[in-house]
Amino acid sequence: MNRIILHHTGGSYAVSNLDREHYHRIIDGSGEVHDGVHAIAANAPGRTLTTGTYAAHTRGLNTGSIGVSICAMASAEWGAVGRWAYPVRPEQVEALVAETAHLCGLYGIAVTRRSVLSHAEVEPTLGVWQRGKWDFDYTLFGGTASRDPVTVGDEFRAAVLACMVDLPAAQDHPSRPTLRQGETGHYVRDAQDALGITVDGAFGPITRAAVVAFQAQHELLPDGVIGPMTWAALL
Ligand SMILES: [Zn+2]
Structure with missing residues (x-):
């Protein structure tokens, strides 16, 4: 189906x-x-x-x-x-x-x-x-x-x-936190890695722009926030 x-x-x-x-x-x-x-x-x-x-x-x-x-x-x-x-x-x-x-x-x-x-x-x-x-x-x-x-x-x-x-x-895909501009940490690094951009662990404007572009390509709401749907598409 x-x-x-x-x-x-x-x-x-x-x-x-x-x-x-x-x-x-x-x-x-x-x-x-x-x-x-x-x-x-x-x-x-x-x-x-x-x-x-x-x-x-x-x-x-x-x-x-x-x-x-x-x-x-x-x-x-x-x-x-x-x-x-x-x-x-x-x-x-x-x-x-x-x-x-x-x-x-x-x-x-x-x-x-x-x-x-x-x-x-x-x-x-x-x-x-x-x-x-x-x-x-x-x-x-x-x-x-x-x-x-x-x-x-x-x-x-x-x-x-x-x-x-x-x-x-x-169960082998544990839930990940929702990420927005301004956040830092290893989840941000994971997302940057998946987006194919520079991995520095800081969610700044460049990361946000990459998220928006990714969301638009994948028919997701292009809001620049990495929620459950964007995580699922990224990984
Ligand atoms: Zn109907």
Whole structure:
């Protein structure tokens, strides 16, 4: 499989038959993960997609795509925060992060903007028109004022990577601290070494510029800060 696309169902907190038909994994209001009707293999690359035999979750992009959805956001209007009848719950976000991390490990899917993304990111990132779909809920992490789907998606991906660090398979890659301009030490030396620049252990403007360039090349948020996603791409 090539990618995971995250959705909300546009329904209540309960799993409906329609949800089971359209997604591979569905997360109910308590954060429990349910399997859909179609196996993930039903959307495998190379397979002919015949209506009713695969999970149809993303217009024009179902081949190679795993669909994971949160049961929430019935009749929700974009921008009407606080007036949604079924807003996404924290336990659902937690389950979504954990299930995505699990599936990435299982299928060897890298956590990048093109391979782990919300439905709302499909159009800006992959260029496949989605008729104004804006899932998932952009208030997921509460910490951002941004409603830009890619910015929200970056927060989600950082959470997925942090979750993968805790998985047994990742134990040989212990987590590294987030580094910013002004910091010094052996982690800075590691980063400079990986960036192929002069290794002096001091995170100055030249290191920052190299980080920004690296992030831009690797479709990461080019903020000059080495967080979990940039570390994962560097090492
Ligand atoms: Zn969707």
